[in-house]
Amino acid sequence: MLRPQLNFWNALAAATGAAALVLGLLPSGVRADVRMPSIFSDHMVLQRDLANPVWGWADAGEEVVVVLGGQKQTAQADAQGKWRVVLEPLPVGGPHTMVIEGRNRIAIQDVLIGEVWVCSGQSNMQQSVSTTKDADLTRHTAHYPNLRVITVPVLGTQEPQEDFQGCWQPTTPDAVGGFTAAGYYFGLTLHQALGVPIGLIHDSWGGSSCEAWIPRELLEADPQYQPLMDRWREIEKNPDANKQQLANQHRPGNLYNGMLKPVIGYGIRGAIWYQGETNAGRAYQYRHMFPLMIKSWRDAWQQGDFSFYWVQLADFTAEPTEPGDSDWAELREAQTMTQSLPNTGQAVIIDIGEANDIHPRNKEDVGERLARWALAKDYGVDIACRSAEYRSMEKQGQKIIVSFDHVAGELRPFDVDEIHGFTIAGEDRKFVVAQAKVVEQDKTKVEVWSDQVPDPVAVRYAWANNPVCNLRSSVNLLPVTPFRTDDWPGVTANAR
Secondary structure, eight states: OOHHHHHHHHHHHHHHTOTTOOOOOOOGGGOOOOBOOTTSSTTOEEETTSOEEEEEEOSTTOEEEEEETTEEEEEEOOTTSEEEEEEOOOOSEEEEEEEEESSSEEEEEEEEEEEEEEEEESHHHHOBGGGSTTHHHHHHTOOEEEEEEEEOOOOOOSSOOSOOSOOOEEEOTTTGGGSBHHHHHHHHHHHHHHOSOEEEEEEEOTTOOGGGGSOHHHHHTOGGGHHHHHHHHHHHTOTTTTHHHHTSSSSTTHHIIIIIGGGTTSOOSEEEEEOOGGGGGGHHHHHHHHHHHHHHHHHHHTSOSOEEEEEOOOOOSSOOSSOOOOHHHHHHHHHHHGGGSTTEEEEOOTTSOBTTBSSOSOOHHHHHHHHHHHHHHTSOOOOOOSOOEEEEEEEETTEEEEEEESOSSOEEESSSSSOOOEEEEOTTOOOEEOEEEEOTTOTTEEEEEOTTOSSOOEEEESOSSSOOOOEEETTTOOBOOOEESOOOOOTTTTOO
16 A cells, blocks of 8 residues: 555655655545645745745644655644644755645645745835836846745734735746835845845735734733823724724734734745834834834744844935924934844935835835845845944034944045035024035044034934935945934924
């Protein structure tokens, strides 16, 4: 009875590179059907050099065998019918066939081993290639069969999901228009630079709030989120009247359960994130909430402090005529602060937004600036990735000297000789437009002054929803990160 099965597995071993596997299988009649979630499907990409979990469902107690790339792993379904194996790390390669055998046999075709990244956030991550700059050129050049994307459909729920409807898609002219644009250009840059397969798990929903991507129990346990949770508990008291609110992309935990949970545990290199617009009115709260979200993902994945890179808010709305407060500036500040977490980085795009469109069409630069971080920090490429950032200030008479870190080359204004974007204030906290110039003796510093402020105490740069600013690093032309030297309470300081 076992000989036909042994012949089958020997043939399979030859096809997958696993020489003469003798598996000692039980007769097929005692096995029930094995099932797999959609994340494990044809054309998938597995993370190289990582012990990759693989999981699914079967009858309780059923033995499941997984074969891939010369190795065999076995598991037994638990009392709930769940099973899980962990594949030994594999090098770049493929295409492979992954075979999962119980009573039935599942053959997952065209499996590649390469680099896998999660692409998440709100509408600027969800925005498709077809709606962005040079979409026609992108379509005609989209012949990258080893760059693949799987998209998780939008779903808001308090019930943790185990699966979704989706499939891996290789990059073709017909498919690329529906891909996440920021994610695609990020993945394409990695693919071209590294020469390895790239897999992107696209998991975003337009307009989504950060709290929707966080496990609800973490928010419930923290007193600072009580006002937020109290508002939602009031809504939840009348579920019939608030059915559509309750299933949206703002309810705490909704997207963590509905969209992220089904892919948690899949082997990844890291994540990229484009979100913040919806939380701008609570920017001070975001200082804690965004790091909490990152930590919660890392804890759930059980893959250590994997890399997490995000896009800072672009410039948007009308350019200001006078200096003033800005909730978007405060949100950008919160994003910059989050770089205190290990293995994180921020792509500054204060130069490529559009006043009349919250969805800038230039997603190529967005993806490439994110890719700089991955190439430099994850793949050892000698390339500048971080925008210059404020380090310190020193008052010298009627001027303030601002020093910067992470300057690639030297600081220089872009487009015109004059530096735009600085404001300055005295003890009265009234900011005025300032003059500025790069310090000749040390071009990582800038002098800032105004004849209207004889005794200055604070400087701000690019502090507006849509600031006019033009200071960059000379080597890579990355824009200087918006900042302020003061810690005076902002317009969102008390928003909860």
